Amino acid sequence: MLIQDNIIPLYQQLADIIRNSITSGELKYGDKIPTEVELSEKYNVSRITVRAAINELVESGFIIKKQGKGTFVSKPKVQRKIEYLSSFTAACEASGLKVTNEIIKREVMEPKIEDKKALELDDDDKLIYIQRVRFAGGDPLMLENNYFSFKRFNFLLTEDLSGSLYELLRDKYDINPSDSPNSGNDHTTIEIAKAMDEEAALLMVQKGEPLFYIKTVIYDDKNRPVHIGKQYVIGERYKFVIS
Known part of the structure; x- marks a missing residue:
């Protein structure tokens, strides 16, 4: 779970959790990432925090957004x-x-x-x-x-x-x-x-x-x-x- 009083921002903690799931093989290429609402409820954070974590993972190439379909684990760049x-x-x-x-x-x-x-x-x-x-x-x-x-x-x-x-x-x-x-x-x-x-x-x-x-x-x-x-x-x- 996320630690509220940690020097590491919440969005970064969430991004690290999802990234580790990808690099460990728990999440594989093509797997769909939970929605913003689902992640927000699971980790008890705002959707703004979830969105920031997702945007960082998209920017670093770990996941990709597909319009109208959702967010998925991408192949390594x-x-x-x-x-x-x-x-x-x-x-x-x-x-x-x-x-x-x-x-x-x-x-x-x-x-x-x-x-x-x-x-x-x-x-x-x-x-x-x-x-x-x-x-x-x-x-x-x-x-x-x-x-x-x-x-x-x-x-x-x-x-x-x-x-x-x-x-x-x-x-x-x-x-x-x-x-x-x-x-x-x-x-x-x-x-x-x-x-x-x-x-x-x-x-x-x-x-x-x-x-x-x-x-x-x-x-x-x-x-x-x-x-x-x-x-x-x-x-x-x-x-x-x-x-």
Whole structure:
């Protein structure tokens, strides 16, 4: 129960009780949290106190409000520095989530004018398009769309891409994707998008679900373009940190 004469505010005590129930596994992902009225009566506190506790847990990502349905335990959010090359795998593993990848498409296609410019392609070059769904803890989290020069990266058509793409490039081909200021990669953008039919189906979310849309051109340590990246990430389960 809550201690009235404690230095810790009542709303914080209540938030701690609910948080501990989630981290201990007593409350699991998808479980519905009792209503404000039920919590108010159970712990003999005002609804204002309950609301403050709930808002703190929503802000910290432990629970999520669904309009007209109630408040539920949410999946853990993956926290990642706001840098494109911050390791997706490392960020997930830091949250206790194992990463797996599923290849959806691997094909050769004609480049658009903007692709030729971004990747500095020869006139007779083509694109390799690789689409993967990246899973965290068994659940889809990111839809990854990468575009490479066919002339430079045609080996990707036959390589095992079930693991880290950047580790493969570094370890086997001595190609080192870089986020350094000298790479020329100063135009990575992050926007909010809504899941359309393809994204919704592959990420297993409802159409219209909020997604982060990340677009970038990645260079190597010799200032040569490596790939164009266009990624969709489930907003509910991801947060970026500015360091």
